[in-house]
Amino acid sequence: MGREVDVVVVGGGITGVATLRALARSGVRTILLEQFELGHTRGSSHGTSRIFRLSYTDPEYTRMALEALGCWNEIEEEQGVPLIVRSGSIDLGDGAAETERSLAASSIAYEIVEPETAGRRWPLTVGPAERLVFQPEGGYLLADRALQTFLSGARAAGGEVRERDRVIAVHVRQDGVVVTTAAGEEVSAGAVVVAAGAWARGLLAPLEIDLPVIPTRETVAYFAHPAADELPAVIEYPSATRPLATDQVYYALPAPGLGLKAGIHHAGPPADPEQIGAQDERVVEATAAWIAQRFPEVDPTPVGADTCMYTNTADESFVVEAHGRVVVASACSGHGFKFAPLLGARIAELARSAAA
Numbered sequence: 001m002g003r004e005v006d007v008v009v010v011g012g013g014i015t016g017v018a019t020l021r022a023l024a025r026s027g028v029r030t031i032l033l034e035q036f037e038l039g040h041t042r043g044s045s046h047g048t049s050r051i052f053r054l055s056y057t058d059p060e061y062t063r064m065a066l067e068a069l070g071c072w073n074e075i076e077e078e079q080g081v082p083l084i085v086r087s088g089s090i091d092l093g094d095g096a097a098e099t100e101r102s103l104a105a106s107s108i109a110y111e112i113v114e115p116e117t118a119g120r121r122w123p124l125t126v127g128p129a130e131r132l133v134f135q136p137e138g139g140y141l142l143a144d145r146a147l148q149t150f151l152s153g154a155r156a157a158g159g160e161v162r163e164r165d166r167v168i169a170v171h172v173r174q175d176g177v178v179v180t181t182a183a184g185e186e187v188s189a190g191a192v193v194v195a196a197g198a199w200a201r202g203l204l205a206p207l208e209i210d211l212p213v214i215p216t217r218e219t220v221a222y223f224a225h226p227a228a229d230e231l232p233a234v235i236e237y238p239s240a241t242r243p244l245a246t247d248q249v250y251y252a253l254p255a256p257g258l259g260l261k262a263g264i265h266h267a268g269p270p271a272d273p274e275q276i277g278a279q280d281e282r283v284v285e286a287t288a289a290w291i292a293q294r295f296p297e298v299d300p301t302p303v304g305a306d307t308c309m310y311t312n313t314a315d316e317s318f319v320v321e322a323h324g325r326v327v328v329a330s331a332c333s334g335h336g337f338k339f340a341p342l343l344g345a346r347i348a349e350l351a352r353s354a355a356a
Contacts, residue, residue: 002186005029005160007351008179009193010167010203012038013045014143015331016195017150017161018344019351024159028352031187032159033179035166035199038151042273043197044309045147049255050337051233053089053138057098059105064339066106069137071341075149083146087254088232089138092126095237095249096133103135110135122232123297129241140233140253141338150340170194170203170326176355177325190355193347195329198273198309209323213311213332217271219283220263222304223291228260234294245286252291260298262287265334268310279305310334318343322350 009020012034023030039046054069056062069084076083091099103110111134115126126132151161166182170192179187194200198215225231233253238244248264255261267283284305292300313319316333320343329347331339 002188003031004188005031006189006355007191007193008033008177008187008189009195010179011195011197011200012161012163013043013195013197014147014150014337014340015329015343015347016193017147017154018340019193019195019329019347020159020161021150021154021157022344022348023351024154024157026348026352028348030159032154032161033165033167033181033187034161034163037163038161039144039147041306042276042309044311045143045337046308047255047306048142048144048257049140049253049261050143051089051138051235051251051253052084052141052338053135053233053235054103054108055089055091055099055110055133055135055138056102057095059102062102062106062108064342066108068339068342071345075341079149079153081145081149083142083149085139085142085229085254086137087139087230088134088136090124090232090234091133091237092130092234093237093239093242096131100133103133108135123295124234125294125296127242134232138233142256143337146340150344167196167203170207172207172325191325191327191351193327193329193351195347197330198311200311200328200330204326204328207323207326209326209328211319211328211330213313213319213330215271215273216266216268216310216312217277217307218263218268218310218334219279220261220306220308221284221287221302222255222258223260223262223288223298223300224303225260225295225298228254229256230254231260236290236294245289250287250290252295259303260291260295262291266310266312271309273309277307279307320347320350322354325354327351327354
């Protein structure tokens with residue numbers, strides 16, 4: 001005989017576990033099904049760090065990030081553990097003026113740092129004509145700790161988690177849904193949350209729900225730096241005055257235990273999530289060249305590299321919506337991690353309504 005719960009969550013990445021926590025804490029009987037082990041390296045939520053920033057070129061995301069910051073602060077206070085290292089965030093390039101306007105529109109404190117001053121404050125090379133926007137509340141999330149914090153909170157509230165339990169089908173009935181696993185078990189519920197990242201589109205297609213995303217496999221590289229954990233996160237937008245190897249956004253942030261983590265946003269090719277892919281050496285080389293230009297104290301020889309999946313919409317927006325008893329939860333395009341507690345609460349609310 002199958003299980004019966006109120007809501008099933010499919011996918012154990014950061015969005016799924018944040019949703020599980022929010023559901024369980026609101027008294028909803030819920031179970032999360034993850035096809036691999038928690039914290040696996042096949043998806044989008046593994047690793048020790050993610051950028052946290054308020055400085056978006058889009059004012060709506062700045063407002064959302066500010067709201068998410070409040071959620072992270074509450075969790076840190078409640079659990080008594082730091083989840084954000086507030087080393088600050090730096091924006092450079094042609095997008096810096098837009099992030100400045102976005103921060104000002106939300107009355108968020110920031111600082112314009114002159115190039116000669118920047119070189120004294122941080123081990124960073126900044127050209128004489130460049131504009132640098134520093135936002136002190138940014139920095140980086142301790143990603144693996146955040147994932148575990150959500151999980152422990154969900155379990156403490158009665159949420160159940162099953163690892164290595166792959167969902168192969170979702171069937172919608174008039175009075176609920178039935179989720180079928182590869183082991184042949186059926187779980188009945190009032191609603192299902194599909195937070196399966198790059199695998200979500202395949203699960204949703206038989207339900208005639210089109211998730212307009214393209215999965216890509218992205219590459220990050222790691223560089224040795226003795227004081228990496230204290231560095232601000234750096235985001236460099238393309239600029240006509242400082243050409244880069246590729247016309248894309250470059251970024252760097254501390255990765256505790258690994259050094260300085262860096263990559264190129266949206267540099268990866270479309271990819272099948274069922275296939276295990278290797279890092280792109282061309283991206284590693286271009287990233288290393290950028291590191292050599294920007295961080296004079298860092299050895300530009302990579303000490304390691306890794307991959308992760310992006311699940312991309314055309315405009316980098318998120319897809320969080322209900323289709324009857326099916327809630328689609330896709331915090332897409334490589335910038336959703338920072339919004340996890342905020343989106344988890346919103347997705348849980350949709351799921352409760354869908355299950356009613």
